């Protein structure tokens with residue numbers, strides 16, 4: 001792939017880190033949001049960063065082993081494991097090696113194992129569940145190609161925001177526009193939270209309608225409410 005290192009994304013990442021997956025989901029298409037079953041297995045903080053992609057044949061993790069030694073520190077590896085349920089794609093050895101190499105997170109459409117040990121690691125792992133059975137290591141697979149993972153389209157060097165609600169993908173070419181929309185939505189939400197809090201603390205003594213969302217009345221009109 002040409003130009004794998006676009007302009008310095010530090011500033012963009014700082015903005016992404018302030019916004020939740022849910023706010024991003026509100027300003028993007030549904031195919032930017034992964035299936036609800038992909039969830040953190042050892043959550044400590046939101047996982048935000050630059051994506052590298054892997055796709056695997058069902059039950060085989062050779063190309064994930066490969067990717068762990070190719071990516072750069074702070075990258076997040078997103079793995080299409082095709083929702084396979086009969087083998088785990090990763091365990092404590094791979095996760096530990098990836099953590100030692102500075103990989104920030106691994107997100108898998110599939111299962112992992114060594115739940116207890118993953119819980120001791122800082123690297124953030126997302127998966128659909130746990131299973132003791134291990135994978136084969138024969139390949140083939142792909143690294144740094146456009147994939148789908150748990151219903152989301154993911155290209156190498158896209159951005160990811162993941163937290164306890166789930167995982168969203170922010171396409172690199174639209175990232176600036178999406179983060180601007182998300183910042184506006186966040187400002188709106190903060191404003192409403194502030195109103196709700198003031199109402200709760202009785203700092204505003206107006207009617208209940210003071211904390212209604214601005215769009216509510218109009219939407220209810222056709223129901224004569």
Ligand SMILES: O=C([O-])CC(=O)C(=O)O
Nearest residue numbers: 090091092093094095134
């Ligand atoms: O067999 C594998 O490749 C996955 C595994 O158990 C580990 O990383 O500990």
Ligand SMILES: [Mg+2]
Nearest residue numbers: 091092093114
């Ligand atoms: Mg193991």
